Amino acid sequence: MQNHPFEKMAGLSSPNDSKIILMVLDGLGGLPTKPRGSTELETALTPNFDTLAKEGVTGLHLPVGAGITPGSGPGHLGVFGYDPLAFQVGRGALAAAGVGFEMESGDVAVRGNFCTLDEEGRVQDRRAGRIDTKTNNRLCEKLDPIELDGVELFVQTIKEHRFLAVLRGEGLSDEVNDTDPQETGRKPIDPEAQKSGAGKTAAALKQFAECARKVLAEESPANGILLRGVAKKPEWPSFRDVFGLNAAAAAAYPMYRGVARLLGMEVLPQPETFEEEVEQVKEHFSAYDFFFIHFKPSDSRGEDGDFQAKVDAIQKADAIIPALRNLAPDVLIVTGDHSTPALLKSHSWHPVPTVLWSPTCRTDRTESFGERECMSGGLGPRFPATDLMPLALAHAGRLKKFGA
Amino acid sequence: MQNHPFEKMAGLSSPNDSKIILMVLDGLGGLPTKPRGSTELETALTPNFDTLAKEGVTGLHLPVGAGITPGSGPGHLGVFGYDPLAFQVGRGALAAAGVGFEMESGDVAVRGNFCTLDEEGRVQDRRAGRIDTKTNNRLCEKLDPIELDGVELFVQTIKEHRFLAVLRGEGLSDEVNDTDPQETGRKPIDPEAQKSGAGKTAAALKQFAECARKVLAEESPANGILLRGVAKKPEWPSFRDVFGLNAAAAAAYPMYRGVARLLGMEVLPQPETFEEEVEQVKEHFSAYDFFFIHFKPSDSRGEDGDFQAKVDAIQKADAIIPALRNLAPDVLIVTGDHSTPALLKSHSWHPVPTVLWSPTCRTDRTESFGERECMSGGLGPRFPATDLMPLALAHAGRLKKFGA
Numbered sequence: 073m074q075n076h077p078f079e080k081m082a083g084l085s086s087p088n089d090s091k092i093i094l095m096v097l098d099g100l101g102g103l104p105t106k107p108r109g110s111t112e113l114e115t116a117l118t119p120n121f122d123t124l125a126k127e128g129v130t131g132l133h134l135p136v137g138a139g140i141t142p143g144s145g146p147g148h149l150g151v152f153g154y155d156p157l158a159f160q161v162g163r164g165a166l167a168a169a170g171v172g173f174e175m176e177s178g179d180v181a182v183r184g185n186f187c188t189l190d191e192e193g194r195v196q197d198r199r200a201g202r203i204d205t206k207t208n209n210r211l212c213e214k215l216d217p218i219e220l221d222g223v224e225l226f227v228q229t230i231k232e233h234r235f236l237a238v239l240r241g242e243g244l245s246d247e248v249n250d251t252d253p254q255e256t257g258r259k260p261i262d263p264e265a266q267k268s269g270a271g272k273t274a275a276a277l278k279q280f281a282e283c284a285r286k287v288l289a290e291e292s293p294a295n296g297i298l299l300r301g302v303a304k305k306p307e308w309p310s311f312r313d314v315f316g317l318n319a320a321a322a323a324a325y326p327m328y329r330g331v332a333r334l335l336g337m338e339v340l341p342q343p344e345t346f347e348e349e350v351e352q353v354k355e356h357f358s359a360y361d362f363f364f365i366h367f368k369p370s371d372s373r374g375e376d377g378d379f380q381a382k383v384d385a386i387q388k389a390d391a392i393i394p395a396l397r398n399l400a401p402d403v404l405i406v407t408g409d410h411s412t413p414a415l416l417k418s419h420s421w422h423p424v425p426t427v428l429w430s431p432t433c434r435t436d437r438t439e440s441f442g443e444r445e446c447m448s449g450g451l452g453p454r455f456p457a458t459d460l461m462p463l464a465l466a467h468a469g470r471l472k473k474f475g476a
Numbered sequence: 477m478q479n480h481p482f483e484k485m486a487g488l489s490s491p492n493d494s495k496i497i498l499m500v501l502d503g504l505g506g507l508p509t510k511p512r513g514s515t516e517l518e519t520a521l522t523p524n525f526d527t528l529a530k531e532g533v534t535g536l537h538l539p540v541g542a543g544i545t546p547g548s549g550p551g552h553l554g555v556f557g558y559d560p561l562a563f564q565v566g567r568g569a570l571a572a573a574g575v576g577f578e579m580e581s582g583d584v585a586v587r588g589n590f591c592t593l594d595e596e597g598r599v600q601d602r603r604a605g606r607i608d609t610k611t612n613n614r615l616c617e618k619l620d621p622i623e624l625d626g627v628e629l630f631v632q633t634i635k636e637h638r639f640l641a642v643l644r645g646e647g648l649s650d651e652v653n654d655t656d657p658q659e660t661g662r663k664p665i666d667p668e669a670q671k672s673g674a675g676k677t678a679a680a681l682k683q684f685a686e687c688a689r690k691v692l693a694e695e696s697p698a699n700g701i702l703l704r705g706v707a708k709k710p711e712w713p714s715f716r717d718v719f720g721l722n723a724a725a726a727a728a729y730p731m732y733r734g735v736a737r738l739l740g741m742e743v744l745p746q747p748e749t750f751e752e753e754v755e756q757v758k759e760h761f762s763a764y765d766f767f768f769i770h771f772k773p774s775d776s777r778g779e780d781g782d783f784q785a786k787v788d789a790i791q792k793a794d795a796i797i798p799a800l801r802n803l804a805p806d807v808l809i810v811t812g813d814h815s816t817p818a819l820l821k822s823h824s825w826h827p828v829p830t831v832l833w834s835p836t837c838r839t840d841r842t843e844s845f846g847e848r849e850c851m852s853g854g855l856g857p858r859f860p861a862t863d864l865m866p867l868a869l870a871h872a873g874r875l876k877k878f879g880a
Contacts, residue, residue, distance in 0.1 A: 138859075138860075139485075140870070420870075423854075453855070
């Protein structure tokens with residue numbers, strides 16, 4: 073608990089029966105396609121977001137720091153109040169959390185990809201033609217029974233070509249390299265100990281890869297595996313301990329369910345659609361203090377480079393706001409985990425539009441929800457993402473006075 | 477590498493063939509001469525800076541921190557991404573770098589002033605009437621052959637009354653006080669060890685000062701010396717190691733050449749004029765990734781207290797922008813190292829106008845390049861100077877995503 077927001081808030085938490093809703097529009101921030109043009113959010117017709125912006129306080133948050141483009145994990149950790157530089161998690165542990173695998177202390181998790189190997193054992197396709205999830209299920213049933221020397225193995229489907237492998241046993245380590253060569257035409261890299269004490273883990277993963285190749289020999293196109301992000305379960309202070317909040321997550325995608333689970337949030341049953349997520353929040357509104365709702369399409373359409381489709385996605389998210397306001401939350405925040413401008417077809421480092429609505433807001437001069445309006449909002453054009461949670465708690469009346 | 481921007485960027489650097497130009501207008505920031513009046517930059521006609529401001533993103537940077545007036549060294553280190561509080565350099569080492577003296581590890585450098593002493597040995601003029609550089613040359617030739625016990629001595633002209641002295645030998649220390657009494661009517665202070673282990677260095681500098689007085693006894697007005705800023709060469713991570721950039725500096729003044737050299741930038745041959753600096757950038761544009769161009773007159777005219785002359789200087793700098801834009805850089809930054817308001821005739825603590833231009837900018841509402849316009853720019857009215865380099869790298873596509 074050495075880092076900034078936690079340190080400041082230690083001992084200030086003062087639970088009450090207020091409700092906070094945090095709606096994350098993945099990849100919300102955008103760019104104009106020409107200088108002085110409008111971004112996706114500025115182009116979208118968002119009457120409900122605009123009302124929040126008029127009544128609340130706006131700004132743009134910096135997810136990690138100047139110039140840093142965050143992955144989805146760090147982006148979410150920041151808005152959840154966990155400094156992404158202090159709380160780093162390996163891909164394996166994030167994958168385990170995402171599919172709801174209960175890692176035990178000492179377990180080591182790895183993200184696996186099914187891949188296609190040629191006759192010399194070189195990687196032909198790092199994703200085995202993105203096989204479907206049903207095929208993945210069948211293949212994982214072949215991998216799961218593999219017996220390793222002195223180590224228990226669990227293999228579980230994630231989605232398409234992605235699976236999770238977990239090792240359980242004494243003396244395991246996360247100091248083992250990835251086996252993915254990151255390009256085709258090369259053989260998978262052997263797992264090796266990066267530090268003393270990691271030999272047992274490296275040997276187990278090597279044995280796993282060899283056995284997998286035998287078991288998958290007759291399969292096509294998925295006749296091999298690549299392993300990435302060997303990781304232990306992070307031992308982090310829980311959302312409840314840090315903020316005194318009983319939190320629930322409504323999210324359809326494994327990644328975001330995983331991050332929420334790592335912080336000890338209750339992850340609501342897997343929804344199929346965004347509308348279903350909102351229904352879940354309604355249904356459980358009396359049972360929790362804090363709700364995280366995740367909306368994926370704004371990021372996906374940005375990654376596609378489809379400006380108009382991202383505009384449409386944002387409009388769809390806007391339409392859900394009246395349903396959330398009808399629940400009469402004490403604090404409602406709409407923001408993103410990072411920017412995904414259609415112009416760049418990828419995550420970016422640009423600050424992320426944010427509106428915080430609450431009856432205790434000091435209204436600023438923002439007239440609508442958009443990047444340029446937020447630049448002159450009360451939260452400033454580049455505030456740290458980790459400021460959001462302390463602000464939410466304060467507006468919810470959940471923080472005591474500091475000092476006499 | 478413990479401090480902020482480097483820590484964040486460790487491992488994110490991803491070189492490509494993009495080009496970044498950083499143009500530093502020394503002392504750019506100004507003040508109005510009456511409340512609500514215009515600053516020097518706001519008064520100047522700067523059509524080219526204004527276009528950059530319209531198409532790019534603006535703000536004002538804080539060189540060191542609130543209320544801190546930086547010297548030229550810290551001011552430049554900040555915009556180069558090196559936290560000026562973490563990277564402090566003694567005057568002697570900066571002087572050595574400035575004149576291109578290659579310090580070896582263990583050397584100790586001192587900035588010297590020729591001064592005028594009266595018959596009792598009291599300082600009459602701390603700068604010996606600012607003797608010309610030619611006289612300085614002649615006097616340094618008299619000082620350089622002085623032999624010190626167990627220590628090798630190098631003496632070299634800087635400019636006017638300023639010279640460099642370097643001691644080379646075993647067991648030297650930088651923990652010796654300045655001899656400059658900082659006022660007239662007092663005798664030079666004896667060099668003394670400030671810590672155990674500095675005795676040899678103190679003795680050598682004392683012997684140097686005594687010998688110099690004998691050698692210069694018949695000279696007028698420069699019949700003595702004052703020594704300041706005893707310093708070893710700083711061992712800093714290079715610009716290339718930190719940012720992955722192959723950098724070139726086009727700067728006419730020794731001080732700025734020195735700072736660039738301390739960071740391992742290639743310092744282009746001594747230009748005579750600013751126009752020549754720009755020619756150098758053109759000529760070497762294919763050979764480097766990053767160009768630092770230094771423009772001095774905005775600071776000098778501010779120090780003179782000549783508002784209109786500073787306005788003219790800024791206009792002269794503006795006229796050079798089309799030549800730089802013709803080179804088609806991926807990122808072009810125009811800023812200063814600190815403010816030098818003509819009103820104050822000195823450096824000041826006021827934030828420094830900054831424009832960052834790149835095709836991946838999120839355009840803000842800035843209409844022209846001036847202090848008040850920059851206050852509502854997308855970079856904010858007081859962003860840390862050390863944010864500029866990570867932003868430049870991000871816009872140049874040179875930073876990988878952080879985390880999964």
